[in-house]
Amino acid sequence: xxxxxxxxxxxxLFGRKGAPEAKPAxxxxxxxxxxxxxxxxxxVTPDPLSPASESxxxxxxxxxxxxxxxxxxxxxxxxxxxxxKNRIPDQVEGADLQPEPQPPSGEAPQPDETTTEPEPSAxxxxxxxxxxxxxxxxxxDAEEAVPAEAQPPAEADIQPVDSAAxxxxxxxxxxxxxxxxRGxxxxxxEGMRRTSSxxxxxVTGLFxxxxxxxxxxxDLEDALIQADFGVETATRMSxxxxxxxxxxxxSPDEVRAILATEIERALEPVATPIAIDTGKxxxxxxxxxxxxxxxxxxxxxxxxxxxxxxRSVMLAAGDTFRAAAIEQLRVWGERTNTPVISxxxxxxxxxxxxxxxxxxxxxxxxxxxxxxxxxxQNKAGLMAELEKIVRVIRKLxxxxxxxxxxxxxATVGQNALSQVELFSQAAPVxxxxxxxxxxxxxxxxxxxxxxxxxxxxxxxxxxxxxxDLEPFAARDFARAITGLPKE
Numbered sequence: 001x002x003x004x005x006x007x008x009x010x011x012x013l014f015g016r017k018g019a020p021e022a023k024p025a026x027x028x029x030x031x032x033x034x035x036x037x038x039x040x041x042x043x044v045t046p047d048p049l050s051p052a053s054e055s056x057x058x059x060x061x062x063x064x065x066x067x068x069x070x071x072x073x074x075x076x077x078x079x080x081x082x083x084x085k086n087r088i089p090d091q092v093e094g095a096d097l098q099p100e101p102q103p104p105s106g107e108a109p110q111p112d113e114t115t116t117e118p119e120p121s122a123x124x125x126x127x128x129x130x131x132x133x134x135x136x137x138x139x140x141d142a143e144e145a146v147p148a149e150a151q152p153p154a155e156a157d158i159q160p161v162d163s164a165a166x167x168x169x170x171x172x173x174x175x176x177x178x179x180x181x182r183g184x185x186x187x188x189x190e191g192m193r194r195t196s197s198x199x200x201x202x203v204t205g206l207f208x209x210x211x212x213x214x215x216x217x218x219d220l221e222d223a224l225i226q227a228d229f230g231v232e233t234a235t236r237m238s239x240x241x242x243x244x245x246x247x248x249x250x251s252p253d254e255v256r257a258i259l260a261t262e263i264e265r266a267l268e269p270v271a272t273p274i275a276i277d278t279g280k281x282x283x284x285x286x287x288x289x290x291x292x293x294x295x296x297x298x299x300x301x302x303x304x305x306x307x308x309x310x311r312s313v314m315l316a317a318g319d320t321f322r323a324a325a326i327e328q329l330r331v332w333g334e335r336t337n338t339p340v341i342s343x344x345x346x347x348x349x350x351x352x353x354x355x356x357x358x359x360x361x362x363x364x365x366x367x368x369x370x371x372x373x374x375x376x377q378n379k380a381g382l383m384a385e386l387e388k389i390v391r392v393i394r395k396l397x398x399x400x401x402x403x404x405x406x407x408x409x410a411t412v413g414q415n416a417l418s419q420v421e422l423f424s425q426a427a428p429v430x431x432x433x434x435x436x437x438x439x440x441x442x443x444x445x446x447x448x449x450x451x452x453x454x455x456x457x458x459x460x461x462x463x464x465x466x467x468d469l470e471p472f473a474a475r476d477f478a479r480a481i482t483g484l485p486k487e
Contacts, residue, residue: 184470189480191438191462196483198441199227203259204252212250217242220255227441228413230448237262260482266447267474272456274403274431274471276306282314282360282368284393284400288386288427289407290419291374294435294461296325298407299369300332301469302459307336311366316356317342318349318389319373329371349373349385350392357396370401383426390427405458407433408449411440420453435461435469443481 189196202223206216217238224234241250241258276283285302287295296319303313315333319325323345333340341356353370360368372389375382393400406429408416423429432455437443446457460477461469479486 184467185476185480185486187462187468188470188476191468192443192477192480194438194441195227195443195481199223199259199481200252200256200483203255207250207252207255210249211247212242212245213247224259224444227444228448229444230451233266233444233447233451256482256484260478260484263447263478263481264474267450267457267472267477270450270454270457271472271474272431272458274405274456274458276311276367277402278366280397280399280402282357282365284357284368284370284397284402286370286372286389286393286401286404286427287407287433288372288404288423288429289374290376290409290412293374293407293409295319295374295407296328296332296371297464298405298433298435298459298461298469299329299371300336301461301466303332303338303367303369304336304466305469306367307338312364313338313367313369314356314360314363314365315340316353316368316370318353318356318371320345320347320349320352321373325371325373350389353389354392354396357393357400361396383422386423386426401428403430404428405431405433406455407435410434410437410443410445413440413442413445414448416445416449417452420449420455424453429455431456431458433457433459433461433469434472438462438468446477 203220206219206223210216220241221234221238224237225231229237237259240262241255274285287299289295299315303315306313313336315329315338317326317329317340319329320343326342326345330340330342332338341352341359343352349372356368356370370389370393372386373382375386390401404427406420406423408419410416412419420429420432432449434446434457437446437460446460449455450457457472459469460472476486
C-alpha cells in the first residue's frame with residue numbers, strides 16, 4: 001500500500017479505508033496483493049517526509065471526510081482539486097456515485113475494499129432531513145439542506161416551561177371549567193376508596209368463617225391503627241365490636257356497621273360548617289398550613305362557594321415567598337371574577353395583609369380570604385412571622401382574623417397531630433380543612449384529630465375539582481370510609 005493510500009485517523013479509528021485512486025501502470029505482477037493483506041510480507045517503511053508519515057499516530061482531520069464518505073472523486077476531476085474534499089457529504093445513501101475508475105490495460109487490478117462488507121454507517125445512514133445534530137454541525141451548508149420546520153426555534157420563541165404563570169394555570173386546570181358532574185356521595189366514596197378497600201379487606205379476612213375472640217379483636221385493632229385512627233380510638237372501636245359477642249359468629253358487614261356507628265359518634269361533634277358573620281365586613285379568613293397542603297387551591301375553591309352564596313369576596317396573596325402561589329391566586333381571581341391583592345415576590349406578608357384588610361373594608365367586601373406561605377410547624381422563625389401577620393391584622397380589628405383555617409394534607413398521617421398542636425400556638429386556629437383524602441389509605445387520621453383536639457372540621461377534599469371540596473358530614477364520611485352504601 002503506497003503512502004497516498006494510507007487512511008486518515010477516522011478511517012483507522014472506524015476500520016475504514018479510503019477509495020483507491022487510479023494509478024499508472026505498476027511493474028508489480030498482477031497476482032501480487034498489497035503488503036497489508038499479505039501476512040508474510042515485510043512491513044512497508046514509510047517515507048519520513050511524506051504527509052502520511054507525519055500524521056501517523058495523530059488525528060488526520062484533513063483526510064477524515066474522505067475516509068467516511070467512501071465516494072471516490074470523478075475521473076475528470078482530481079481529488080486534490082475537489083473543494084469539498086474535507087467535508088462530509090450531505091447524503092450518504094442515494095448519492096449519485098461515479099463509476100469506479102478502471103486501471104489502464106496491463107495494470108494489476110487493485111482490491112475493491114468497498115465490496116467486502118457494507119459499512120455499518122452506510123447501512124444506518126438517514127436522509128438529510130433526518131440527520132442527527134453531529135451530522136448537521138459538521139456539514140458546512142447544512143442549514144440549506146435542513147427544512148425550515150426542522151430548524152431549532154429562535155431563543156426568543158422558547159418559553160420557560162416552569163414559569164410561575166404556567167405552573168399556576170396547570171394547578172387549577174379543570175378545577176373551574178370542565179369538572180365532571182357527579183354527586184357528592186359518588187365523589188366521596190371514590191375518593192375514600194383506598195382507605196375503605198384496605199379496611200374492608202382486613203375486616204373480611206378476619207371475620208369470615210371465624211368466631212370472635214381476643215386474637216381477632218387484636219387484629220382488628222391493628223388494622224384500625226394502620227388506617228391512622230389512633231390507638232385510643234382503635235381500642236374503643238374494637239371493644240365496641242367485641243361487646244357481648246365473644247365466641248359468637250359475626251359477619252364482616254356487621255363489623256363494618258359497628259365501626260361506622262363509632263366513627264360517626266366520634267365525628268358528629270366536630271362536623272360544623274363555617275358560619276360567616278354578616279355583621280363583620282369584611283369577615284377575615286386566614287389560611288395556614290405546611291408546604292404543599294393545598295392552601296392556595298382551597299382558597300380558590302372557597303371563593304367560588306362564597307360567591308355562589310351571593311357574597312362579595314376578595315383574595316390576598318399573602319404567600320409572597322413562592323411566585324407560583326401569587327400567580328395561582330391571580331388566575332383564580334381572573335376565572336372567578338374576584339379581585340386579588342398582591343405584591344411582588346419577597347414582599348412583607350404582614351404589610352400585604354394589612355393593606356388588603358383596609359381595601360376590603362373600604363369596598364364593603366363580605367369575605368376576605370388571606371393566603372399565607374407554607375411553613376413547617378417546627379420552624380420557630382417562620383411561625384413567629386405568622387404571629388406577626390395576626391398582630392398586624394388586629395390593629396384594624398381586635399377580633400380579626402375571624403376564622404383561621406388550618407389546611408391539613410391527609411397523606412401525612414400522624415404528623416397532622418403535631419401540625420395542629422404547633423400551629424394553634426402561633427395562630428388562633430378555629431377550624432380544619434382536610435385535603436387529599438383520595439391520595440391515602442389512612443383516612444382515619446380525621447377521627448384521631450377529632451378525638452384529641454375537638455376542633456371543627458369545616459371542609460374535606462377528595463380531588464382537584466371545585467366540586468371535590470365540600471362541607472364535612474360525619475355520617476357520609478363514616479359510611480364511605482367503611483365501604484357501606486349511603487342510607
